[in-house]
């Protein structure tokens with residue numbers, strides 16, 4: 657029987673209640689499929705403090721019934737994570753509602769393929785939701801199943817990407833970024849860029865080239881400290897990266913290191929027969 661619950665983004669103050677939902681699902685539902693040591697280790701990963709950190713780093717949702725949180729799910733780049741419904745609320749459609757919300761959030765972020773690491777317990781649930789098993793994964797004796805679902809090809813939910821968006825997704829996007837830094841901040845800059853490139857990877861973006869000039873600080877000149885060539889598979893994934901909560905949370909750190917940036921967005925142009933492009937026809 658389906659029940660009327662509402663789904664909303666998780667807030668910092670939800671961490672304790674989310675932790676309780678997860679721990680009770682682990683103890684009562686997953687414990688049928690996993691050894692006590694594994695359940696204990698997983699419980700540790702979902703303390704209230706750990707969940708608070710997840711809320712900050714991922715797009716987390718909660719299912720609320722009356723005043724009570726009864727389920728949770730997270731989207732971390734293209735990975736569905738932390739998917740749990742409280743044992744006495746399971747089987748009433750809450751998991752399906754949460755999954756629909758996660759799928760919508762993914763589509764809005766331009767994500768075409770959802771991935772997840774399923775518990776043995778939840779595999780059949782995910783299969784019903786259109787996921788396909790790719791392979792098993794083991795952490796000691798803890799078996800999980802890596803699964804994926806192609807959202808673009810999903811015909812069941814009426815929210816498919818329009819034909820325009822699907823074709824845009826096939827065109828890679830290049831972004832040329834110029835970066836000027838505060839004097840003496842090279843090491844902090846490198847540490848910051850390493851963090852940012854990890855976030856970029858969630859959206860399949862890469863720094864293809866980083867070109868360093870001889871300027872070591874922003875002295876008001878037109879020449880930056882570095883020029884980056886970024887590549888993303890699509891405009892949607894680039895926009896999703898720019899909207900990423902963890903990336904935005906780094907703004908203050910960034911402002912202490914980088915004085916200014918500018919960027920130029922485009923698609924690959926011709927290479928005029930140069931060596932890096934398609935081989936030029938040989939003469940003679």
Ligand SMILES: CC(C)(COP(=O)(O)OP(=O)(O)OC[C@H]1O[C@@H](n2cnc3c(N)ncnc32)[C@H](O)[C@@H]1OP(=O)(O)O)[C@@H](O)C(=O)NCCC(=O)NCCS
Pocket residue numbers: 681682685686738739740741742745746747748749750751752753773774775777778779780781784
């Ligand atoms: C997996 C889980 C989140 C599903 O949530 P839920 O609220 O019970 O799901 P729903 O009520 O929306 O169920 C949807 C369908 O899946 C089926 N289903 C749910 N759990 C199932 C299970 N373990 N095995 C087989 N089918 C299952 C339901 O019968 C229902 O089928 P129907 O649409 O034909 O009626 C929940 O069972 C859970 O918390 N499990 C333990 C934690 C866990 O393993 N999480 C996954 C971590 S990767």
